[in-house]
Amino acid sequence: MDTHTQKFKVRLGLFVVGGLALFMMAIFIIGKQKNLFNPVFKLTTNFYNVSGLQVGNNIRFSGINVGTVDVISIINDSTVRVDMLVRKEVQQFIKSDSKVAIGSEGLIGDRLLIITQGTTDAPLAKDGQHLDSTEPVETDAIIASLQVTAGSVEVITKELAEVMTNVNSGKGTLGRLIQDSTIAEDINQTIQNFKESSSRLNETMEASRQNLTDILASLRVTADNSEGITKQVERSVIEINEGKGTLGRLIYDTIIAGNINSTIYNLNKTTEGLNSTIEAFQHSLLLKGMFKKKAAADELKMIEAAEQEAAEQKEQDQPK
Numbered sequence: 165m166d167t168h169t170q171k172f173k174v175r176l177g178l179f180v181v182g183g184l185a186l187f188m189m190a191i192f193i194i195g196k197q198k199n200l201f202n203p204v205f206k207l208t209t210n211f212y213n214v215s216g217l218q219v220g221n222n223i224r225f226s227g228i229n230v231g232t233v234d235v236i237s238i239i240n241d242s243t244v245r246v247d248m249l250v251r252k253e254v255q256q257f258i259k260s261d262s263k264v265a266i267g268s269e270g271l272i273g274d275r276l277l278i279i280t281q282g283t284t285d286a287p288l289a290k291d292g293q294h295l296d297s298t299e300p301v302e303t304d305a306i307i308a309s310l311q312v313t314a315g316s317v318e319v320i321t322k323e324l325a326e327v328m329t330n331v332n333s334g335k336g337t338l339g340r341l342i343q344d345s346t347i348a349e350d351i352n353q354t355i356q357n358f359k360e361s362s363s364r365l366n367e368t369m370e371a372s373r374q375n376l377t378d379i380l381a382s383l384r385v386t387a388d389n390s391e392g393i394t395k396q397v398e399r400s401v402i403e404i405n406e407g408k409g410t411l412g413r414l415i416y417d418t419i420i421a422g423n424i425n426s427t428i429y430n431l432n433k434t435t436e437g438l439n440s441t442i443e444a445f446q447h448s449l450l451l452k453g454m455f456k457k458k459a460a461a462d463e464l465k466m467i468e469a470a471e472q473e474a475a476e477q478k479e480q481d482q483p484k
Contacts, residue, residue: 205250205292206291207294208246211246211266211297213300215266217236217276219235221277223279224276224278224279225257230250231249231251255289259281259286259289262279263280264297265298266278
């Protein structure tokens, strides 16, 4: 085979040019991903455990890849320092109180750093700024916790199966409630009695409401009547105070009062004269004997009554 032909040289040149183009393209793509051709600024943070984070892993802010992990170094037995390279154009959005957390691309993807958004009034992060971090949740710890939970669920399942077996066998209160028809009938009867009691209570309340309505109506009528009587009494009192009517004239008319006093005085004089006339009549000659006989008869009755009382007392005092 002639290696110096023109055709061979052309093929070789095309191969070399294609290879160089692919090499340059790969360098450009990798450099773009690793921010080799973009202006960047540096941020740092510390973790207790980086959970498999590696140099070159992506850094995300608001869900966008904005940089890469530059250096991971162990400071001491409890601190790991992570240096980050972030594109300069994103610096205006990252605040000094932003926090850094470790996440993953999907459930089993590569690890990455996530920068959270800070508060609006916080200053912007500077080149070389140290940001606080949030410790990641280890997958092994999650699996261990799930194992403990699975064991607890297994125990609960066994206990629940035993309870259901007892219930189906009619054991315990719940089992009797479900399996014993007598208890079910008693409960139904209790519910029926409760319904009847509620119905009677409703009827009683309705009757009480009607009675209360009647009582209120009667009280309203009584109040109206009392109001009328009060007005009449008030009118009568006003007339009396004004000296009107018989009672008003008796109270306020001095002439009538004088006439009444004069009448009473005349009655007293008439009574005294009548007594004198009766006494004179008793002592007159015609009736004097009759009054004496009446007095002697009354005296005799008194003596007989005294003798009879003395005889009864004597009989009581004799020994039996």
